[in-house]
Amino acid sequence: MKTPKILPLLLFVLFPLLIQGQIIDREQLLQDIKYLSSDELQGRKPLSEGSKKAQKYIKKRFKDLELTSQYQNYTQYFSFNNGGNNIVDAANIIAFIPGEKSQNIIVITAHYDHLGKQDDKIYNGADDNASGTAALMAMAAYFNENRPHHSLIFAALDAEEMGLQGAKALVNDFPFSLDQVILNINMDMISRNDNNELYASGTQHYPQLKPILKEASESAAVKLRFGHDIANSGNDDWTHASDHAAFHDKGIPFIYFGVEDHEDYHQHTDDFEKIDPDFYFNAVDLILNCTKALDENL
Template sequence: MKKYIFVLTSFCLILCVNVFPQAPELKDDLFDGEALLMHVKNLSSDAFEGRRTGTKGAVKARKYIINAFCKLQVKPLRKSYEQSFMFIKNKKEYKGVNILGLIKGTYKPNKYIVVSAHYDHEGIKNGQIYNGADDNASGVCALFSFAEYFKVHPPKHSVILVAFDAEELGLRGSRHYVNNTVVPSKNILLNINMDMISRSGNKELFVVGVETHQHFKQLFSSKEFKTEDIKILVGHDGYDEKDNWTYSSDHANFYKKGIPFLYFGVEDHEDYHEPTDDFENIHPEFYCKAVKQIITVFKQIDLLSF
């Protein structure tokens, strides 16, 4: 196995402001915490009707995400940001749409890291809107923070920012994507997937895929990811007594294709897949710090000689 050298960089402390309860304002070189929280608040509002695949709410969500990508200078991977697909589930036909953005790499533009999150959720059930703030407006809006970071710090490898559709209906969007990658699948080095990253009473963010892909172990043993404010824990990967999350979200389809992955997420909470998964119930300070740590992980991976 190759020996990888990881160059660790320092980063500034997170400052707190009163715009949102317990919300940090990130005045460093990464991203704006206030903007991140505002995006989550917007995308998980009733206006998007729970973002269920094939609904008007999903259309609104797509427009919101594409508009944010445009403002952040994320180019479409193809001529259009949209990648449409059809599937049948329980004898019902659905039309899903993935959103694919591209940040061109400065050093290895023909090698790609896919950073992903699903934007769909449960929609409306029995007259109640399932807004899915943590699941998974939190992951989608983290894509915007990545894009904001890349405006100032272009990546060495090209980055495909993907908002997947139909995760809640059987990972259909990511399945379609890995079978229709647009770029050669052999040139995709890694998938970083984010699904539920905005709340944890124990301030714990789990990362799955480290044990499966041993060359990441050195990265997560570094002191940079061990802070008093948030714990990055390796687990839920089938090598401990916890639930195995290897196939729990969109990263599973990359794994099935032999593409390495790192999946970031929190453990289930009382509002998981409930109509109470609202913006008011996320943990703003934890969320901003979680996104910051995931971007920091990306920074180190981007330095690797794949």
């Protein structure tokens, strides 16, 4: 029986669509966010046993990928003062992938800490920010197989909820010259939105990045919006709302991917069951496409 001539043509046309979305391992992504936001981790408050379990999990994922790091066992320990209390041995978990064509660096960040337990209620922080942390690991897996142009640092940051302390520690004790850092991509709350919208904040400050992002998002399943990055613009200014602020304050361009606040923001109801798996997967796929475009065009 002869193969119809239309079949090879259809396969040629549909093949890019068939492989799209397979770049990110959906099952692994959802497994990661589910574990990181589980009751077992007790809300991942810095220095808690739950935080240590999160650290162990992230480090294992980096080790399984055989990633390198400038820090022993992927861990950058740091201290800070919080309301008169000296916090010692908070920990950023950091991996490195060398670039093929450039010594410049893009730093990809997501904070893994959350609020812990309050009044016997566990603040699991599924969207804030197990979502960004799981996406960080998914992107590390992709770029481990697809070498980037620029070197990439993947930083799972601690103590964001206590004043962006992990990000401040990283930029103040960076393993390379900060002059080599050309961009920070930060992910914080990316797993749910009723309007199917994800924001890229930062292009008001760094307008050269917007055309790259617009082109990379043209065929995305999630709508990429721009804004939340300038005061008196009619919406909240997110310029200093998350870890990217520490980079911006050093004059390093940033793009912050996130959704607008929802009813479970900083509530004990921010659980895995509240995320939108389809939106989340598509949002991570979009962020990866934008990251690839930025890596190739900067």
